[in-house]
Amino acid sequence: MTATQALLALGLAAGLLTLTPGLDTALVLRTAATGGPRRAFAAAVGIGAGCMIWGLAAACGAGALLTASTLAYGVLQGAGAAYLLWLGIGLILRPRQGFEADTATPAGGGLAAALRRGLLTNLLNPKVGVFYISFLPQFIPHGAPPASFGALLAGLHVVMGLVWSSLLIAATVPLSGLLQKPAVVRALDRITGGVFIAFGLRLVLDRRG
16 A cells, blocks of 8 residues: 555545534534634634544554564454444444444533643543554554655545534534435445445455465
């Protein structure tokens, strides 16, 4: 995989992951509805900072494993492939039937409180950590410096997340309503699941090759 291919592949996967509603989306929508756009964007920046921290940790960890042991890095790659396949199959077979933005933590406080809430919501979400640790290293091309290229990939995901959050904030009511339609949520889950399976199979084939 070349650097360009890695960026395009990560862009596709991260784009679908960003569009699929989850805890971060709920927090931004809830904050926009109860605290206003400035606080909502502060929460989005906090979420982005959390993603960047997870991304750097994943990239540096992969780099350390590759330096220490090719076998250990291969185990990480295999675990990442298995996780992507498991996650993708689950999204296709058991897509969610809806999404409730009101389940997020109620907004309160100023900009700093909103930013801190976004950061902690992301950092303390184990699903985000597992996803980054198993997912991000798979998009680092052979020969590329893991830490710097991983930071680039994580930065791309953060930028996409901030753009999507800005759209959510600008159109809180219509987009919130759209993301709560069962058909939309099911479709996003299944499309994302299909992409995850494709990437997982690619990793399996790369390992066999």
